[in-house]
Amino acid sequence: MLEAGSGPPLLVLHHSTGALGWRPLHEKLAESHRVILPDMPGYSRSTLPEWARDPRDLAILMIQLLRKQGLSNVTLVGLGFGGFIAAEMATMNSDLIGRLVLVGAPGIKPPEGDILDQMLIDHADYMRQGFRDEKTFEKFFGDLDDSDVRSLWEFNRVMTARVCWKPYMFNRRLPHLLPGVDVPTLLVWGEKDRVVPISIGREYARLLPNAKLEVIKAAGHLVDYEEPDRLARLIQSHAR
């Protein structure tokens, strides 16, 4: 678990590809918040919870983490798959969560389009599709031959396959519970998201009673890589 900054607590849940360290988004958020970046169980070479079968199991573990850390009134930020977990957490215990931010989050069966299936695609191709264009991918991942990142991804996606193989990246029960979540929620989607269809963002906005959807023009799925400053400002404004 990485942590920096001071102020109200803000927990960031990582993508299914793993946390991949402290990045500009976290740095920006740390200017106003105590930013906590945990590895979800089974990710980034943490101990595998072999019993876990459902994303909801991870959500329960993360709720327990909040309690253990004595955190409340947390701003909970979920990136991609982490947003799915964050949404599940909000249905379980919204008292601990002051503000919710879901960025390109799956969790609902898309009314239009399909969630890109990472199980049938090479890692680099999967990451590439997370960006609005090839150049941005190259900027972050393309210039170096780093098998460590690939190996980390191989590790992480075993956990994803254990909890999310089918249905892939959504929970048919979740939409029925979202109307009961009154936590103020910010939904952020890249307009060019090729991984998690924006139709899911609209569905979250429809189902959550206290949510608004911000669409970032020309961004892809990985808004946190592509537009860290803008995303940080949106989160800070929402968390104020």
Place this chain on the structure above:
Amino acid sequence: MLVGYFTERPYQDPKSGLFGATGRDIQDLSLSNGDYDAMLGADLYNRYLDEKVYCEEVGFDAIMFNEHHSTPFCMGGVMNVEASIVAKTTSKVKIVLNGNILPIWDDPLWLAETLATIDMISRGRLVTGWVRGTGRESVSHNSQPPFNWERFQEAHDLVVAAWTRPGPFRWEGEHYDYRYVNPWMRPYQQDPHPMMMIPGVVSRNTVAWAARHKYPYVMLSTRLEPTKLSFDYYRDVAREEGYEAGPEHIGYLWKVHVDETEELAYETGRKFLQGPGNIFLEGSRGVASPVLQNLPGLTDRNNLLPTGQVGFVAASRGRSTSDADYSKPRAAAARAKAVKGAPKAKAAPASPAQPPVAAMAASYDEQLANYTIITGTPKSVLPKIRHVLEMLRPGSVFFWDGDGAMTHDDTMRSLRLFGSDVLPAVKEMGDELGLTSPFDRNPMKPKLLKGGKRTPAATKKAVAKR
């Protein structure tokens, strides 16, 4: 010795262009069944079943079926249906299933019922094998790869329990739950259950598991030297278990085509490599998808048999052929990156650099030279078959023929010659070399080592635990 016949039953559609040597390559799971011609399928299923029946006529001891899904190289997507038919249309041959893909069954009790029915209709001729399936099977029946091995083992334990333990009982395992296990059928073979054979190619886990259960293990068309080493591993595990594995515990499947002249045999044998052949086997022009073969948690890359170290085998399964790529300790390095202030993350190129799979496969002539394909007249194939038998000492052999682009006529010529001039001689060799089959000596009741004690079969232990 048990001598059997095998073919993958390729979907031979000249119009499809799926003939590797002359048409487009088959990329795994890349073809639409919109092109499937059911009239042709009807002809082919009937042809392959007719050939199986003819095998019995000419004197084979066994006919073997296998199962794959969503691919033209094997039409046996529902092998148990084919087995059911030959259970009634043959009367002597063993019906060898290599094998049912246990992890993809969500209801293995139904499988236990199906197989018990086949065993009764055939009056005890079922030899039932189990496999884990490739990535293709996990995807096409959407079975979670990380639980593949667990589901394989539990489904097996459940099937054996359903066959051997009087019901009703409850089954509440890790992956399967039943409130009432009491199928109204029992297998015909009850000592203690139908004969099993476990086929495999690269997984050490599977060999060790087979040896612990004392089930015969059949290597599928692998090169001789690493196959021998892999059988040695079976024998090592057997010794750890307190028994000496004999030929009855070992089986080998490989390609043998017999024909009327050397020239005809050579040219027809080439067709092994020309049809829509199994993409994992040398000489086919199919293309295995590295992504499918590397599904998360499916197979431990570091737990391979010697057969898995052969460059082609490794590459066809989407693994790097350089051990260094997968063996260096990376945890510390990866962890070190996850620190505050670390620079931007980095990723590897799309795939580890390695030669194309096809380039690593042995050519037809190379395969003839290394005996993974044998072709010739009865007179010329016999010494080569003997070489394989002497080297590997299998109690069960399966001749793989009538595959690829071979026609019905090609197959029937070979089967006829097998019957008249090859099988009797091979069986004599087997007797001479002491190659006992699992039907000559029960593999579940092996010769114990000094100090070894006869324990209940592992399956029974598993049953008792539940």
